[in-house]
Amino acid sequence: MAKSALVAIRDLNLFGAQGGERSVICVPPDMSRQCNRVIQAILPRGSKSKEFDSSVWSIITYPAFAVENDELRNLTKESLKKNLEGNYGYKRFLLDGYKTALEDKFRLHYNLGELRNFEGIECEWPIYFIYEWIDELFSKNTDKAIAMQAKVEKLMVTDEDGYPLVPEFYFVPSERVKGEKLLNGSQIRLCGAQVLCKKKASSCPAMPTNASQEVVIVNSDEEFGSNDEFDDDTDDEMELASLDSDLASIKSKIDRLVEQRETILAKKRVVLDRVKEKKCRQTSREIASQRAKTNIIAPLMEAKLKKLADQYYGIKEFRPLQLETMLTTLKGEDCILIMPTGGGKSLTFQLPALAAPGISVVVSPLISLMEDQVSALKKQGFEVAMVTSATPQPEQAKILRNMADPNSKLKLVYVTPEKISKAKRFQSAMEKSYEAGMLARIVIDEVHCVSQWGHDFRPDYKILGTMKRQYPNTPILGLTATATEKVLADVLSVLHLSHCKPLRAGFNRPNLFYEVMEKAANPPAVASQIADLIKGRFAGQSGLVYCFSRNDCEVVMSHLSKYNLKVAYYHAALSVQERKEIHHKWLRNELQCIVATIAFGMGIDKHDVRFIIHHTISKSVENYYQESGRAGRDGQEAQCVLMFTPSDLFKITSMTCQDSSGIGKSYEVLGFALSSGCRRAALAQHFGEHVGATECKRMCDNCRSTVPFVKQDVTYYVQEVLEIINKKEKDLTFAMIIAEWKSKRSEKTKKLAPGYLDKIIIHCLKEGILKEKFKAGMYKPISYCEEGHYTRAVKSGTLKVYLDIPTPHTAQFIATSAISAASASVSSEKKVPTHSVLMKSKSKSTSTKKRKAIVFDSDSDG
Numbered sequence: 001m002a003k004s005a006l007v008a009i010r011d012l013n014l015f016g017a018q019g020g021e022r023s024v025i026c027v028p029p030d031m032s033r034q035c036n037r038v039i040q041a042i043l044p045r046g047s048k049s050k051e052f053d054s055s056v057w058s059i060i061t062y063p064a065f066a067v068e069n070d071e072l073r074n075l076t077k078e079s080l081k082k083n084l085e086g087n088y089g090y091k092r093f094l095l096d097g098y099k100t101a102l103e104d105k106f107r108l109h110y111n112l113g114e115l116r117n118f119e120g121i122e123c124e125w126p127i128y129f130i131y132e133w134i135d136e137l138f139s140k141n142t143d144k145a146i147a148m149q150a151k152v153e154k155l156m157v158t159d160e161d162g163y164p165l166v167p168e169f170y171f172v173p174s175e176r177v178k179g180e181k182l183l184n185g186s187q188i189r190l191c192g193a194q195v196l197c198k199k200k201a202s203s204c205p206a207m208p209t210n211a212s213q214e215v216v217i218v219n220s221d222e223e224f225g226s227n228d229e230f231d232d233d234t235d236d237e238m239e240l241a242s243l244d245s246d247l248a249s250i251k252s253k254i255d256r257l258v259e260q261r262e263t264i265l266a267k268k269r270v271v272l273d274r275v276k277e278k279k280c281r282q283t284s285r286e287i288a289s290q291r292a293k294t295n296i297i298a299p300l301m302e303a304k305l306k307k308l309a310d311q312y313y314g315i316k317e318f319r320p321l322q323l324e325t326m327l328t329t330l331k332g333e334d335c336i337l338i339m340p341t342g343g344g345k346s347l348t349f350q351l352p353a354l355a356a357p358g359i360s361v362v363v364s365p366l367i368s369l370m371e372d373q374v375s376a377l378k379k380q381g382f383e384v385a386m387v388t389s390a391t392p393q394p395e396q397a398k399i400l401r402n403m404a405d406p407n408s409k410l411k412l413v414y415v416t417p418e419k420i421s422k423a424k425r426f427q428s429a430m431e432k433s434y435e436a437g438m439l440a441r442i443v444i445d446e447v448h449c450v451s452q453w454g455h456d457f458r459p460d461y462k463i464l465g466t467m468k469r470q471y472p473n474t475p476i477l478g479l480t481a482t483a484t485e486k487v488l489a490d491v492l493s494v495l496h497l498s499h500c501k502p503l504r505a506g507f508n509r510p511n512l513f514y515e516v517m518e519k520a521a522n523p524p525a526v527a528s529q530i531a532d533l534i535k536g537r538f539a540g541q542s543g544l545v546y547c548f549s550r551n552d553c554e555v556v557m558s559h560l561s562k563y564n565l566k567v568a569y570y571h572a573a574l575s576v577q578e579r580k581e582i583h584h585k586w587l588r589n590e591l592q593c594i595v596a597t598i599a600f601g602m603g604i605d606k607h608d609v610r611f612i613i614h615h616t617i618s619k620s621v622e623n624y625y626q627e628s629g630r631a632g633r634d635g636q637e638a639q640c641v642l643m644f645t646p647s648d649l650f651k652i653t654s655m656t657c658q659d660s661s662g663i664g665k666s667y668e669v670l671g672f673a674l675s676s677g678c679r680r681a682a683l684a685q686h687f688g689e690h691v692g693a694t695e696c697k698r699m700c701d702n703c704r705s706t707v708p709f710v711k712q713d714v715t716y717y718v719q720e721v722l723e724i725i726n727k728k729e730k731d732l733t734f735a736m737i738i739a740e741w742k743s744k745r746s747e748k749t750k751k752l753a754p755g756y757l758d759k760i761i762i763h764c765l766k767e768g769i770l771k772e773k774f775k776a777g778m779y780k781p782i783s784y785c786e787e788g789h790y791t792r793a794v795k796s797g798t799l800k801v802y803l804d805i806p807t808p809h810t811a812q813f814i815a816t817s818a819i820s821a822a823s824a825s826v827s828s829e830k831k832v833p834t835h836s837v838l839m840k841s842k843s844k845s846t847s848t849k850k851r852k853a854i855v856f857d858s859d860s861d862g
């Protein structure tokens with residue numbers, strides 16, 4: 001508004017060079033009247049708020065809304081002037097800390113007491129002189145207007161180009177605050193930010209000389225043109241106007257109260273922040289001094305840890321990385337420990353909890369696992385507690401109190417991720433514990449669950465991503481048995497562990513013997529294989545049989561029941577009580593073996609598990625490593641038997657096909673099962689490690705076998721399969737292809753040993769000559785086989801397909817193989833010409849394993 005008036009008076013071009021010759025601000029008479037009434041209703045009023053004063057001032061000096069009652073208007077104006085006028089302009093409101101030298105830029109509100117600080121040194125704003133100057137002009141008080149203009153011009157400054165600027169405000173510099181407070185107006189003020197008053201010639205294109213731009217402010221019916229619709233004498237309109245005026249007055253009261261409330265709330269927040277900050281500073285100091293002490297006494301701490309290990313666990317020597325992990329977390333540094341199942345991860349947080357003051361919060365994914373650990377630790381004399389949804393309220397309240405009680409003896413608090421993410425009370429207890437300097441560390445067991453690339457992603461683990469920000473001084477210790485590089489990187493990023501020390505113990509479990517066993521064709525025969533193992537090779541030993549589904553568990557169990565074995569089944573559909581009973585019987589060796597789904601798994605702490613049989617392949621290599629790793633936790637030899645039949649692949653893939661990386665992971669297990677090389681080396685490769693040929697120490701079936709593998713050319717058979725698929729009128733499942741193939745097989749194919757048809761197809765899937773495609777079925781997706789990436793190359797004969805065959809079986813292939821085994825040892829990546837391979841590998845023709853089954857001719861495009 002001030003600007004538009006200036007345009008009219010001082011030839012400023014408000015509307016730009018393109019503006020019309022007459023620009024009109026149109027204020028309809030009824031609106032003008034209504035505004036007048038509203039303004040009248042709120043005048044006169046003492047000054048308490050800067051927003052109110054500044055707006056009142058500009059409104060009452062604006063002609064369109066000018067209050068008709070001159071007396072009232074002048075009264076308000078004079079009282080505001082008396083209160084607010086200074087030498088440099090008007091104060092926005094009294095006791096205003098805004099932009100003064102004493103203002104705290106981080107605070108928005110001050111209470112009345114604090115505001116006294118700013119008395120007499122409020123900033124003064126020349127803009128209000130401009131309003132007044134305009135007001136005098138419109139009131140036709142020429143002398144006063146000239147006087148006001150002189151006042152404004154005295155306050156103007158010039159920029160480096162000599163253009164006049166009106167400073168936004170004038171303030172008392174800090175060194176003059178004292179003097180100004182003693183005597184108001186005694187000190188020279190400095191100008192704050194500057195605003196342009198007159199446009200620079202360069203930034204304002206010249207107006208056409210004959211175009212005078214005018215602003216007409218219409219404030220009467222006559223000027224606006226007569227309008228019969230407005231009848232200002234009607235009673236209704238008067239009543240409406242008065243109601244509006246009442247409403248406006250109520251609103252202004254409400255606004256004032258809301259403003260007051262906000263001020264008080266803001267003040268409360270500031271005080272609370274101050275209290276919290278003080279506590280945090282104190283906590284940081286305590287933690288820092290504790291860390292300093294830990295650094296100095298590291299050798300002493302080592303001795304203490306050793307003593308406690310012996311005293312509480314009977315452990316005389318630490319395993320590799322145990323001590324390093326413990327000292328790292330005791331120093332207050334974040335750490336992720338990747339150590340194989342049974343490697344001794346629990347010790348790395350339990351001993352530090354005992355050795356140093358404070359409480360360790362242990363996030364663990366399974367209640368049963370927590371129960372086992374907590375009851376074992378209690379027996380050992382630890383002060384330990386567990387908070388789950390099943391913990392009774394009074395007990396829970398006591399634990400939460402203890403977490404922040406400096407006199408509490410509590411050392412470890414186990415909690416589920418769900419509790420941390422959803423229970424406000426637990427969160428608040430953690431905060432209190434932290435503020436009291438008692439939160440010694442946060443331990444995250446099975447930390448790979450944080451990552452969605454991991455095999456056990458748990459959405460509730462995501463909340464743990466906030467821990468580092470909330471408790472920056474508390475170290476995090478993450479533990480897992482399996483984490484590929486990708487998962488580890490994801491874990492570090494989700495948990496915000498930028499300075500974390502990942503410690504990776506070798507994944508190798510030298511005491512585990514890995515074996516893949518051909519699985520019989522039907523359930524009773526499979527059960528008989530399992531029974532033979534349990535009664536024979538594993539007689540008197542404790543073990544587990546892992547099944548793919550609940551149904552499989554029950555079927556296996558029903559067939560095993562004939563063999564008079566001490567076996568029971570376990571899956572998630574059993575009641576908690578039933579599961580507990582079975583678990584405990586097995587722990588006490590009253591059951592030799594449990595036939596279970598993977599619901600029985602994480603956290604099993606039985607040391608003498610001597611065998612793990614997988615009735616079906618696992619859904620990923622990580623899963624297999626972890627499940628089979630439950631054997632031999634005592635370090636003694638144990639055996640891991642994977643039963644494999646090609647059709648099991650489809651059970652797994654139809655379950656994993658909806659997960660983007662699921663199929664790939666299933667095929668990695670397939671690769672492990674079909675491998676003719678060292679199983680340990682295959683596992684190592686998966687985890688980005690290397691195990692040399694001798695390191696296995698014949699602790700896998702392939703390394704132990706005396707029967708060499710020979711590569712046989714199976715291209716002919718593969719082409720037969722491709723022909724079946726090619727001629728199909730509908731999609732074919734694996735079983736349909738086998739049935740079709742059997743019915744039409746050639747003389748040559750008929751000579752193949754039983755089972756090789758399946759093996760050839762599954763091999764084709766693994767190598768990408770065929771691929772699976774899934775369609776919705778009644779209960780789950782159904783897998784069909786279709787042409788894959790390399791189909792064309794095989795059909796045309798540019799790509800040969802080889803299968804590793806143990807030598808006793810080679811007889812079936814001798815007559816039909818076109819190329820001897822010697823041609824096979826070529827990697828597709830290297831693309832070595834076939835003939836050179838022949839030469840190179842002749843001497844090794846009957847030697848064993850580790851050859852790629854696909855050979856590309858030198859001119860193949862792959």
Ligand SMILES: Nc1ncnc2c1ncn2[C@@H]1O[C@H](COP(=O)(O)OP(=O)(O)OP(=O)(O)O)[C@@H](O)[C@H]1O
Nearest residue numbers: 315317318319340341342343344345346347481633
């Ligand atoms: N230094 C050690 N010397 C001898 N035994 C140890 C040592 N450290 C741990 N153990 C024992 O090894 C067994 C397995 O330890 P622990 O339960 O901590 O393994 P883990 O790595 O946590 O396994 P999981 O991944 O299954 O949880 C326990 O019986 C434990 O007492």
